[in-house]
Amino acid sequence: MTRRDFFKHTLKGLGGIVLAQGLGEIFRPVAGQASLKPVRWVFLVDTYKCIGCGFCVKACKLENEIPFEANVSRTWVERYVVTKERKVFADTPKEARNGFTTGKVDLGMGRYRDIKNNEIEKAFFVPKLCNQCDKPPCVQVCPVGATYKTGDGITLVDREWCIGCGYCIMACPYGMRFIHPVIHVAEKCNFCYHRITQGKKPACVLACPVSARRIGNLKDAVDPVSKVILTQRVETHKGEYGTKPQVYYIGLSVEVR
């Protein structure tokens, strides 16, 4: 074989391989694409609709087996009462697992503030849950790889792998994480991953009587929740931290921390 022939054969061979791969990329079977339907779970909260009944917190705790009487929860509801003198009172008595059954605002340490109706300028409820950030700081700090972001955007905790060091609890700017009182590993909201991957709504969304809480897929153009997020005016919590939170709020107010 001459040198010229050697180069000819090599080039033909390489060309054939590259072409075959390129065609494979272009003519991929349609069935394969359908199974890879892109999903990015997002949440939409309408604070105008929320009535502070706390059924979401109750459902969450029972669905996800967080001891009901323990003062920790994957989700909670906050109440903000702003007076005409521009004073802000906020509380979330027992994470609102029993709702808001009194007008007295819990100031902590057993103190309550009874605010008269004519003193109130505005008052509203804000449900809180994990923001399933695009850039979750809680995942970055995990020293053992026990917490991670799935392909569909949910941050999960591996209970087998977690050593309970608590770094992630410190890292979350939203205070979403806590140590599970029974299992003693990091615990957090995961949009009820076992439900949404089966086509069911998260327990809090199901329990909400006024549709203040909704879940959607941001990568689905016809999804009603993505439509609201993309076409209406929505806001997220603490954007300044650069975590790219994916729980969107309608009617978020400056008082909300």
Next chain:
Amino acid sequence: MHVFRPLIVVLALAGTILIVRNFIVPSDFGVHESGYMYGWYRKSNEGEWKAVKVKYQGKEYCQDCHAESDQQVRSSRHNLIECENCHGPALEHPSNPAKLAIDRGRELCLRCHTHLAYPTSKRSEISGIDAESHNPGGDCVGCHNPHQASKPH
């Protein structure tokens, strides 16, 4: 020669750690979809989370057997409330549990029906009571039928 002895010990130690690690770390532990920073984990854990048991089943699960109650609630303003909000999660009812623990307490009703006159919140539009003056301590279900949510009977 004596200077190489510690080196051999260190190499043996490193080797042992690598061998042990090979057995302890599962084969599916590694970098996945979200990259090294956010996706370094044990892949089979996703399946473990997906396998968690569903407890809240939703209205559709109840309506076939409890058609009468379903119709009652449907025609009332409590239509928007899930059965399980008051009756508790269905789990695998009726096989397990056979009976659900119904919350008939006053506190349950007060979640929505304590009147809070909050402007900019829909809460103020729900017909509510002052819990301290409206039959304090009494059970709401003594006079009101939660399935028919209207005036007392």
